[in-house]
Amino acid sequence: MANKTTIEDVELHLAHPDSINMKWIGNDQMREQLVAAWTVISDEDIALNPRLIGKPGVGKTTLAYAVARQMGRVVYIMQCTMDTRPEDLLVTPVVAGEGKLAYHASPLVTAMVTGGACILDEGNRMSEKSWASLAPLLDQRRYAESIIAGIKIHAHPNFRVCVTMNDDASTYELPEYIQSRLQPQIEVAFPSRDEEISILSFNVPFAEEDIVAYVADFLQKAHQVNLPFTSRDGVNILRFAKKLGELRDADAKGFLSESIEAVLGKDGAEFLDTGVPGDRMRGAMREVIDDLDEDDYEDLFGDDEVEDDMPEGDKE
Ligand SMILES: Nc1ncnc2c1ncn2[C@@H]1O[C@H](COP(=O)(O)OP(=O)(O)O)[C@@H](O)[C@H]1O
Ligand SMILES: [Mg+2]
Structure with a gap:
């Protein structure tokens, strides 16, 4: 796969996909719900952006990864933290010598332009400011604007995204307008x-x-x-x-x-x-x-x- 792409005359260096030996074992209902959320059933339809919620270590990332692979996607895992800034989510400038800047696409933007799947892992940790930069991507507009690179990035039709969240106390309360864009909510429960x-x-x-x-x-x-x-x-x-x-x-x-x-x-x-x-x-x-x-x-x-x-x- 090409590791660069050009959008509105700006060259973007793409991120590397994640490939892990992961197998999801468990309840078919959770798996089916994720497949259904990501399936587009007609020209008028768009993919949903589900949120996988559960205790740390119950298998949320594993489930998302397994379903994305099952649906034929290349997978990009983006680890979210309190310090994740909007530019980390989209495009970061990197000094490339001789006063020149190179633009690096995040795993999310790489999935957007190549039609892959992105897992926003532990998204509950991220600040409202960072989430706000994703609002247009998470509704029918399906684009994101990079202020730093000065470009509007449209998602490929095959692009899929989901968010994993730990239901522990160490998290930001997400604002309502973001929560309503991260549906359905899939509860990942303890296995039998x-x-x-x-x-x-x-x-x-x-x-x-x-x-x-x-x-x-x-x-x-x-x-x-x-x-x-x-x-x-x-x-x-x-x-x-x-x-x-x-x-x-x-x-x-x-x-x-x-x-x-x-x-x-x-x-x-x-x-x-x-x-x-x-x-x-x-x-x-x-x-x-x-x-x-x-x-x-x-x-x-x-x-x-x-x-x-x-x-x-x-x-x-
Ligand atoms: N249902 C499951 N099927 C397969 N592996 C699992 C499952 N649940 C947990 N694991 C294993 O436990 C570890 C943690 O799972 P992970 O998906 O990272 O949890 P979470 O994202 O919910 O914190 C991984 O090594 C994974 O292989
Ligand atoms: Mg995880």
């Missing part, structure tokens, strides 16, 4: 136990089945009491336990609680000690790991065990 096991084994294929199942159960139990431990944490717990095992030349199983404490900190340690309120395993999470053995394991974590252990009041 089976999905969790698939996610963990896909990401850490060298971890044994029993520790994968243990970590999946640990996460499921944490979800029941609204602790925000996610698949990303699970992947890190498994990876770290395996590394400790490798280094100490012993079974990774023996290092799961150490790994959980190191990855999740105080909250993780506390949860290991107390378990789920009303749970017959209360206080036993740590012991379970310490002498995890396959037969005992079956007894402790039957398939329907998670449901059975729900405190009465929490049942639907």
Whole structure:
């Protein structure tokens, strides 16, 4: 692909696409909603700009990436922060020697001109000023104006964009006129136990089945009491336990609680000690790991065990 393009006589250097070995495992409804939002069904129709919302690490970026690839797009991930300025989102001038300036297109603008997909990752962190520069792009006008390069950039018909947002407190409240341009809202929820096991084994294929199942159960139990431990944490717990095992030349199983404490900190340690309120395993999470053995394991974590252990009041 050409790495330069010219708009209104201004030469733009294009950004590089992201290519990652990512597979989305989980609920088909979320995937379908994203596909539907991005599908254009007639000449009068335009693509929607969905917002994927969920806890950090539940798989929002993974879902957006997987769907964009599935729909045949080259993907550009743009990491948004509090410091992202309008020019970072669009075009940045770079000194190119001899007093000359070169213009660099952002991942977003590169996706716009080449017909790719852009993921505005963690967009909730970005200031209103930066969002305001995207308002015309996010409605039927589908263009953005770069003040710095003095050009109006029209989006290719194949261009698609979505925004991921963490639903934590560390975020700016987006103004209404921006929120209304970022619809539909797709809630990315925690995976089921089976999905969790698939996610963990896909990401850490060298971890044994029993520790994968243990970590999946640990996460499921944490979800029941609204602790925000996610698949990303699970992947890190498994990876770290395996590394400790490798280094100490012993079974990774023996290092799961150490790994959980190191990855999740105080909250993780506390949860290991107390378990789920009303749970017959209360206080036993740590012991379970310490002498995890396959037969005992079956007894402790039957398939329907998670449901059975729900405190009465929490049942639907
Ligand atoms: N549903 C899922 N399918 C596949 N991998 C997942 C899933 N959820 C989380 N992961 C894994 O967990 C990690 C974090 O996922 P990510 O998409 O970055 O989360 P988020 O964007 O919500 O913070 C990635 O390494 C990813 O491989
Ligand atoms: Mg993300």
